[in-house]
Amino acid sequence: MVTRRGFIGRAGGALGVTFGVGLGLDGAVAATTGPPDGWPDEAPFSFSGDMTDFEAAQRALLPLYDVERDFATFDAAYYGAMTRPVAASYRAYSQWVNRNNSLFLRNAAPGHPRDAELDRSRAAVAKLLGAQTEEIALSGGGTEALYALIANYALLKAGDAVIYADVDYDEMQYACDYLEQSRGARIVRFSLPEPHTEANILAAYDRILKETPRAKLLLLTHLSNRNGLVPPVKAIVAMAKARGVDVILDSAQAVGHLPFTVEDTGADFIGFSLHKWLAAPLGTGGIYIRKDRLQDISPWLGNRIHGPEDIRARIPTGTVDFAARLTIPGAIAVQDAIGLEAKYRHLVGLRDYWVERVRDIAGLEILVPQEAGRFGAVTGFRLPGMKGPDGAKQAAKLFLDKYRLLVVAKAGLASGPVLRVTPALFNSSAELDRLVAAIRAERHLFT
Structure with a gap:
């Protein structure tokens, strides 16, 4: 019987391995063998690289990854790629979930009930964002998270206006357009003037809010996937709230990229990805709803698996990649070690x-x-x-x-x-x- 701590040593490049400048790639790969016989309990991850020096940081960071090097891939805004320790942890969780199958999925695995283990991931995300665990629900990515917030925004009445800009993500624009078809909303589209200086951005949002007296909902992108713009989020959120307009903040490109907390944004509703800049496994993300605003987002298509006071009712509750979600705290631990x-x-x-x-x-x-x-x-x-x-x-x-x-x-x-x-x-x-x-x-x- 392999002990839980011993398993991580064998399972490879997992979070118990110390990655520093001197680690060879061959050693990291060789460490990834061994079948899982117990729960993959992560040991602390440590990182010894010098992040104050640009070249030294590269020498420390590059051995953390096993990625295709024949091509230079500049597309982290789509998928961040897991580090070696996170990928090893994900493999270990995948094997454990497969080994325990429905015993785990039915909340019956001895010592590791499904919901309690997933709550560890929710709590880790909540800590990362400066939120409470009950204000976080995990999702299958940022797009799913934001569809859930936009399509189920409860306070919209026919004739109310929904605003979005050209820098906003395509599918989130589509979600807003759906409110026109399904709820009788009026869609107001506008373009941010270039150059995208702070003064120009604030003036544009101020103008569109003034010109839209029946505005009720504003989609705001924290970091644009199109051109990389980071607008002055807190100022725009405050500007909208002063006019009685709620903001749904698209932080798909911001979590694990920009240092921030939910209080820094002022937003009550945030959707985000975790497989981009946090580099958790594919298909991970979540929503944040400020505790006193929960009822302003309706349950997902009448979801009653969880009660109306539970944020998890706002997200689809199908059978998901549980191993990916269990790996989220490990991805956060790697980020914390790097800083x-x-x-x-x-x-x-x-x-x-x-x-x-x-x-x-x-x-x-x-x-x-x-x-x-x-x-x-x-x-x-x-x-x-x-x-x-x-x-x-x-x-x-x-x-x-x-x-x-x-x-x-x-x-x-x-x-x-x-x-x-x-x-x-x-x-x-x-x-x-x-x-x-x-x-x-x-x-x-x-x-």
Whole structure:
């Protein structure tokens, strides 16, 4: 019989392994063998890298990941990729859940009732966000979370207006449009003026709120997946609340990326992903509803699996990837060991590294202004002369096929499509040098 602590030592690169600059990749891979005979109880994760030095941080961070290196992938805004210890923990939980199958799913596994174990994950997320456990429900990702909040917003009456902007995520716009079909809401769409300075952003939101006297709900994106804009969230939320307008905050790109708590935002309703910047397993996310506002979000399609006073009634309650949700505290532990503030500074450092090396190219557009607090790691750009969605797709394909660089063509901004670059902790300055060289080589593609 393998002990619980002994299992983690065998199960590999799991949270009990100390990852530092000197760890070899072969050793980490070799440690991932061994069948699970007990509950995968995580030992503390420790990280010895120097996050104050850009190059030293890369040397410490890169061994934490087992990712494809033939291509340089700049798409952490889609999926952050688990670190080795989190991936090993996820494998261990998957094996344990499979071994115990319905015994666990039916809340009958001795010593490990399902709901109590999942509440550990809820509590870890609540601590991360400065919330209470009962204000957090886990979901199958940020999109599911935000659909749940938007589609089930209870205070909307026919004729009330719902506002969103061009920087907001496609599917969340669709969710707002659904309120027009299903609830008789009036949809008000507007575009943020460029450059996206704080003054321009606040003026735009102030204007649209003043011009929409029957506004009841505002979708606000914490960090735009299109161009990387971080608006002054707390000021906009306060502006909306002063006019009796509720805000649903899309923090899918913010959790595990920007250091913040729910109080920092002022928002009562937040949906978020955990498999992007926190780098938990795919299909993890959640909602936050301020405790005294719970009844303003209706249960999911009349869900009565949980009572009306339980936030979990606001999320689908089907059979999910329980192992992924059990792994969430481990992903938070890895982030805590690295330090969220240090992680954020490094991500911004990666972003600044490539942006500053192409900024002098005539006609190249960097979509987010270099204004403190208005961006994180995500940034959209346009090659000189690049027009229309087809142009962006053509450029993205060229970067992938010719240079083995994954950047993403994103449409939706009023000013036109962009190429989005999203470096992750597993990216290096050498990979960014390849990106810079490709941009310089192809700067005349559309001219």
